[in-house]
Amino acid sequence: MTYKSICISSGHGLYVRGASGILDEVDEARLVVEKLAGELTARGVKVKTYHDDVSRSQGENLDRIVNWHNDQAPHDLDLSIHFNAYEQVEKPMGTEMLYVTQQALAAEMSAAVASVGFINRGGKKRTDLAFLNGTIAPAVLAEICFVDSEADAELYNERFEEICAALADVLGGEGSGETEPPPDDVLFHAVGPCSHFGGPDDDGVSEQEGLAFHYDINEHNQHLFLPIDEGTGLARRLNPFVLYVACRWDYQITPKEMLATSGLRALVRSLATGREALAWPADWGPHETTGRTCDLSPGLCEVLGVETDDECEVIYPWRE
Secondary structure, eight states: OOOSEEEEEEEEESSSOOOBSSSBHHHHHHHHHHHHHHHHHHTTOEEEEEEEOSOOSHHHHHHHHHHHHHHTOSOSEEEEEEEEOOSOBSSOOOEEEEESSOHHHHHHHHHHHHTTTOOEEEEEEOSSOHHHHHOSSOEEEEEEEETTBHHHHHHHHHSHHHHHHHHHHHHHOOOOSSOOOOOTTOSEEEEEEEEEOOSTTOTTSOTTOOOSSOOSOOTTTGGGBOSOOTTSOHHHHBOTTSOEEEEOOOTTTSOHHHHHHSOOOEEEEETTTOOEEEEEEEEEOOOGGGTOSEEEOHHHHHHHTOOTTOEEEEEESOOO
C-alpha cells in the first residue's frame, strides 16, 4: 500500500551519537531522511521530518523522538532511519527493517533497498525497541546498511539516490519524475536545481551589476533593498534577508513591468524539505549554462532549508 502522510525521524541525535565506522550513523541518517522526504513529497505524500539537536542522554533522546512522532498525529506511518554496526569488515552485511506489527511493509522495504545490490536481511520483528513500542501510529525502524562494512559503505555512497527512490516507491508509489501540475492561471512554472544570489556579500556579481527589470529603487520595490551606498549596483544592494527569486522569465508572457510593479509573488517550494514560501521576482536568471532553474535570496534558502543544486519548484503568480 501507499501512504498519504508519513513522519520520518533520524536515529540518535546531534549530541547522542550512534554507530560510526566508515560511515557516521547520525550524519547519514539525516541525509536519508531529507532525501526520502523530498522523494515522497514529489509523489504527493505529506511528510514531516525531525532531527534531535537537543537531547544529551540516550533516554532523553528516545523519549524526545517518540514524543515528537506522537505529537504529529494523526498520520499514517512513523519511520525512523538508522544504520547498523557489527565490526569492521570488508565483506557486505546488508539491509534490514525492524517492526512490531508491520511485517509485510518491513519485508517490502528491505527488498527495495536490497534491489540496489545489498544483501537482503529482510524484515525482523523486534519487541525491545523504544521507538517501535512507543509510537502510536504503525512504525518501521529502517537499518539502511552497516557503517563498518566496506562493501556496504561503498555501495551506499554510489547508490544513495537510488536507495531513497526505492524506499519512496514502496511508501508513496512509483514516481512519475514530475511534480503536480500547477493551477490553470499560472503564467510561469519551473522545476530544477537552485542557487543563491544578491546582497553585499555576493561576490558572484560585480559591484556595479544591475538587475534585469528593477532599474532604480522606487515605491514598488523599495522593500527589496538595503539602504546602502547609491554608488553600488542594485544586485549588491538587495537585502539578503528578504524573500526574492530570479528565474528565466518569458517576457512575452510575464512582462518586465508586471514582474517589477504588479505586487504579485511566486510560490517557491523545496522538493527536498517540502517547505514553501512566497517570494518577490527580483531578476532574470540563472544563465542556462549553469544547469540551474532559479536563484534564491540567502534568506529564502534558509527558510526552505535548501543549498545550492537542491531541487525547487517555482510557480508565478501565486494567488493566495
